[in-house]
Amino acid sequence: xxxxxxxxxxxxxxxxxxxxxxxxxxxxxxxxxxxxxxxxxxxxxxxxxxxxxxxxxxxxxxxxxxxxxxxxxxxxxxxxxxxxxxxxxxxxxxxxxxxxxxxxxxxxxxxxxxxxxxxxxxxxxxxxxxxxxxxxxxxxxxxxxxxxxxxxxxxxxxxxxxxxxxxxxxxxxxxxxxxxxxxxxxxxxxxxxxxxxxxxxxxxxxxxxxxxxxxxxxxxxxxxxxxxxxxxxxxxxxxxxxxxxxxxxxxxxxxxxxxxxxxxxxxxxxxxxxxxxxxxxxxxxxxxxxxxxxxxx
Amino acid sequence: xxxxxxxxxxxxxxxxxxxxxxxxxxxxxxxxxxxxxxxxxxxxxxxxxxxxxxxxxxxxxxxxxxxxxxxxxxxxxxxxxxxxxxxxxxxxxxxxxxxxxxxxxxxxxxxxxxxxxxxxxxxxxxxxxxxxxxxxxxxxxxxxxxxxxxxxxxxxxxxxxxxxxxxxxxxxxxxxxxxxxxxxxxxxxxxxxxxxxxxxxxxxxxxxxxxxxxxxxxxxxxxxxxxxxxxxxxxxxxxxxxxxxxxxxxxxxxxxxxxxxxxxxxxxxxxxx
Ligand SMILES: Nc1ncnc2c1ncn2[C@@H]1O[C@H](COP(=O)(O)OP(=O)(O)OP(=O)(O)O)[C@@H](O)[C@H]1O
Ligand SMILES: [Mg+2]
Numbered sequence: 046x047x048x049x050x051x052x053x054x055x056x057x058x059x060x061x062x063x064x065x066x067x068x069x070x071x072x073x074x075x076x077x078x079x080x081x082x083x084x085x086x087x088x089x090x091x092x093x094x095x096x097x098x099x100x101x102x103x104x105x106x107x108x109x110x111x112x113x114x115x116x117x118x119x120x121x122x123x124x125x126x127x128x129x130x131x132x133x134x135x136x137x138x139x140x141x142x143x144x145x146x147x148x149x150x151x152x153x154x155x156x157x158x159x160x161x162x163x164x165x166x167x168x169x170x171x172x173x174x175x176x177x178x179x180x181x182x183x184x185x186x187x188x189x190x191x192x193x194x195x196x197x198x199x200x201x202x203x204x205x206x207x208x209x210x211x212x213x214x215x216x217x218x219x220x221x222x223x224x225x226x227x228x229x230x231x232x233x234x235x236x237x238x239x240x241x242x243x244x245x246x247x248x249x250x251x252x253x254x255x256x257x258x259x260x261x262x263x264x265x266x267x268x269x270x271x272x273x274x275x276x277x278x279x280x281x282x283x284x285x286x287x288x289x290x291x292x293x294x295x296x297x298x299x300x301x302x303x304x305x306x307x308x309x310x311x312x313x314x315x316x317x318x319x320x321x322x323x324x325x326x327x328x329x330x331x332x333x334x335x336x337x338x339x340x341x342x
Numbered sequence: 343x344x345x346x347x348x349x350x351x352x353x354x355x356x357x358x359x360x361x362x363x364x365x366x367x368x369x370x371x372x373x374x375x376x377x378x379x380x381x382x383x384x385x386x387x388x389x390x391x392x393x394x395x396x397x398x399x400x401x402x403x404x405x406x407x408x409x410x411x412x413x414x415x416x417x418x419x420x421x422x423x424x425x426x427x428x429x430x431x432x433x434x435x436x437x438x439x440x441x442x443x444x445x446x447x448x449x450x451x452x453x454x455x456x457x458x459x460x461x462x463x464x465x466x467x468x469x470x471x472x473x474x475x476x477x478x479x480x481x482x483x484x485x486x487x488x489x490x491x492x493x494x495x496x497x498x499x500x501x502x503x504x505x506x507x508x509x510x511x512x513x514x515x516x517x518x519x520x521x522x523x524x525x526x527x528x529x530x531x532x533x534x535x536x537x538x539x540x541x542x543x544x545x546x547x548x549x550x551x552x553x554x555x556x557x558x559x560x561x562x563x564x565x566x567x568x569x570x571x572x573x574x575x576x577x578x579x580x581x582x583x584x585x586x587x588x589x590x591x592x593x594x595x596x597x598x599x600x601x602x603x604x605x606x607x608x609x610x611x612x613x614x615x
Contacts, residue, residue, distance in 0.1 A: 213452070213460050220449045223409045227443055229435030229464035229510065 047306065053182060054298040060188045062294020063195035064250045068267060069275045069286030070202060071243035077219040077281050078239040080139070081131065084146040086247060087268015088153035093119050093248020094255035094264055095161050101169050108171045112252060116245050123244025124237045131240070132233065154265055165261030191253040198246055199287065206283075215239060273322040293318045355379035356514060356546050357403065357439075362417030362427070364395070364402050364570075366410065372398045374570040375417070380514070385540050385547040387561035389554050389591060395570040396550040397444050400516045403548075404441035405431035422513070436464050438513035442506075444522065444550075446499045450492025454484050454502050457491050461509030470509070477505035480535055497528040504532070508539065514546040521553040529553060533560050554591035558582050566591070 068086065075083045096118055100111035130149065134142050172186040179189075206212035218225040218235040225232055251264055274293045278285025300317030304310055357380040364373040372395050380386045390396050401407045402414050403421075409431070419427040426434050440461075448457050458477055462470045478485040481501040487494055491502060500520055507515045520536065521529040533556045540547050551557035558564055564581045566574040574584070581587050 210459070210463060213456055214463055216452065217449050217460050220451060221447070223406060224443070224447045224449060226409055226431040227404065227406055227435070227441055227447070228460050228506070229432045230460075231430070231432045 050306075051299075051302050054302045055295055056182055056184070057188075058295035058298035059291060060192050060195075060294070061297070062291035063192060063199075063287075064253060064290070065267075065271055065274045065294050066287035066290030067195050067198050067250050068247050068271045069278065069290045070199070070283050071247045072271055072275050073278075073281060073283050073286045074215075074239050075243045076275075077283075078215050079127075079131070079236050081142050081146065082139075082280075083243070084143065084268070085149040085153065086243070086271060087265035088150050088157075089119065089123070089244045089247035090251030090254065090267050091157055091260075091262065091265040092122065092153055092251075093244070094251035094260045095157050096248070097252045098166055098168060098255060098260050099161075102166075108169070112249075115248060115252060119244045119248040120241045123241040126244070127237045127240035132236070135236075150265070150268070154262060158262055161260075163262065165259045165263075167259035168256050171256060185257070187253070187257045191257070194249060194253055198249065202246075202283070211238065270318070273318045277322055277325060292321075296321055354382055356382040356422055357548065358420045359399070359403065360418050360420070362399075362402055362419065363415050364398050364407065364412055365415050366398075366412045368411075368413075372412075372570050373402070376567065376570070376572055377417075378565050378572065378575070380546055380548050381563075382546055383540075383544055384563060385537070385549060385561045387549045387551055387557040387564045388567060389551055389557060389564060390567035391552075393569075394567045396567060397518055398570075399567070400441055400518050400548070400550055402427070403434070404439055404516060405429050405434040406441065406443070432464070435510060435512075439516065440507045440510045440512035440514070441516040442503045442518060442520065444518035446496075446503045448491045448494075448499050448502050448506070450490060452491055453489065454487050454491050454494070457502055457506050458509050461506035462511075464510060473509055473511070477508055480508070480539065481505055496523050497525070497532070500524060500528075500532055501535075504536070504539070508543070508545075512545060514548065516548045516550070518550045519552060520549070521551060521556060529556055533557075536560060554587070558587075558592075 068090065071089070072083060072086050075081055075086075093115055097111050097115040100106045100114055101108060104111070106114070126149070130145065131142070134145055172190075174186060176183055176185045177189060178184070204212075206216055214225065214228075214230045215235050215238065217228060217230060218232055222232050225235070250267070251260075254264060254267070270293065271290070274289035275286050276289070277292060278287070278289030296318050297315075359376060359378045361375045361377050362373055363371065363375060365371050376395070376399055378386070378388070378399075388396050388399060398407070398412065401410070401412065403419055403426070405426070407413065414427045417427075418425055421434075421437055421439055424437065426437055426439070429437070449460065452460075455474065458474050459470065462473065481498075481504075483498060484501055484505060487498060491499065494502060504515075504517070504520065507517075517536065520532050524532065536547060536549070537560050539545060549557055549561060558578055558581055561578060563577055564575065565572050566581070566587070574581070574587070576584065582592070
């Protein structure tokens with residue numbers, strides 16, 4: 046057995062898994078505070094990655110400047126999307142709202158193709174050296190940055206929801222909207238805020254992936270990949286989303302390892318997580334961390 | 343701070359509800375012309391049997407009706423000289439009215455302190471931590487409970503709900519059935535703290551109750567409501583000595599026959615009228 050390759054793949058799995066975790070957290074955030082299953086989650090990554098790419102190439106901004114502007118843009122994007130498209134849907138049947146998010150997903154995919162074309166583009170070079178050696182493992186700078194950013198987002202997320210007034214208000218709204226209102230919390234504001242945060246953080250993941258793989262329209266499939274992660278963790282659990290994300294990330298890579306070394310089926314990378322998901326849901330229908338009475342989709 | 347003299351005709355009401363009608367889901371009329379006035383600094387109670395419309399009246403005041411598809415279709419509500427009947431719930435809180443909803447409605451997956459902090463959501467000053475201490479002074483046992491609020495006992499949850507209201511530094515608190523489901527001993531404790539808060543903090547209270555005995559003793563003035571209308575109102579003395587009130591709400595006026603009645607008091611209250 047090629048242990049070195051396996052180790053490398055597991056590390057890759059963790060790094061990617063953390064990104065899945067971040068995107069999964071955003072998905073859970075929107076689900077918990079607005080009860081909307083957002084099928085346009087992947088497009089947040091896509092739009093964010095393209096917008097950042099535009100800042101870096103068309104406007105020739107330095108990377109961190111472009112990155113921060115992208116986050117500001119995406120925060121506004123998420124808030125506006127909620128206010129213009131989803132707010133009028135409040136009170137409509139869940140299935141209608143889901144159709145709307147599927148519609149949004151298709152719309153933004155097409156829009157990005159229309160604006161930026163169909164061919165993948167790579168980001169300008171950001172780091173001097175491509176990779177660093179840590180504990181004998183070869184780790185790309187971009188991967189290292191990805192890990193640092195993912196972990197920072199998770200810590201910030203935790204602190205925000207544990208200590209900040211707005212984080213508490215969002216949790217209160219997720220618990221019960223009428224109680225939140227009775228405390229003077231504007232539920233409308235919370236909805237808009239949760240979409241803004243989800244769009245911003247997901248876009249961060251999009252930019253990070255863009256740095257490594259370049260931007261292409263396939264980025265939005267990340268939204269599809271995050272599904273097994275959040276369903277595995279339980280749709281309403283933030284911790285579950287992180288654990289689910291890590292699990293899927295590692296699984297993909299381990300499956301890839303066994304496939305390339307022994308099985309030679311091909312494509313295991315993409316499908317293995319879904320098989321594992323099926324098996325786990327068989328035993329735990331609400332996910333590993335989920336609570337019961339949750340919308341099953 | 344001191345207990346104001348009892349007014350028969352409230353001279354300077356902080357809250358006036360003027361002939362309101364409330365309709366749910368555009369067809370179900372629940373309130374049919376309810377009027378009441380709450381003088382500043384007083385405790386006023388609103389009594390009545392199940393389904394009379396007490397909670398609906400409070401929700402009309404606090405703006406929470408809208409989240410239940412309810413609407414004030416007629417009449418008006420004025421708080422400190424300002425119309426509040428068309429305001430959002432969050433704006434009513436900002437005007438100084440805070441409702442403690444029926445059934446406590448604390449946030450179960452948060453700690454007591456987090457619940458208290460959320461009570462202060464509309465505030466922007468730096469006194470919030472001092473006020474948490476103040477709440478702990480009123481309810482010392484909350485301080486020891488550091489776990490999730492969902493695991494608190496019913497009485498502790500009620501205390502937390504009242505404490506959370508205090509955190510908003512409101513001018514008026516609307517309490518919806520604070521005695522619901524509590525043991526007689528706890529009811530006594532909760533009512534005495536409500537009185538204490540009213541005196542010490544000068545917070546006006548509108549107290550909806552089924553427990554007429556305690557409510558009338560705590561209040562300066564009372565209204566009795568049935569089927570969406572006010573059928574009787576009067577000062578504490580007037581109501582306590584009214585024959586109908588004695589018969590229907592105070593259980594024959596004989597408060598000493600406690601043992602048997604207490605056992606069945608919950609059931610008896612639910613049978614009212
Ligand atoms: N959201 C709602 N939609 C439709 N009807 C409602 C709603 N809330 C209350 N009602 C109806 O309005 C009437 C008054 O209800 P309300 O809750 O105000 O009574 P209450 O006096 O508080 O009773 P209780 O003592 O049982 O709490 C009841 O007949 C009830 O069925
Ligand atoms: Mg009620």
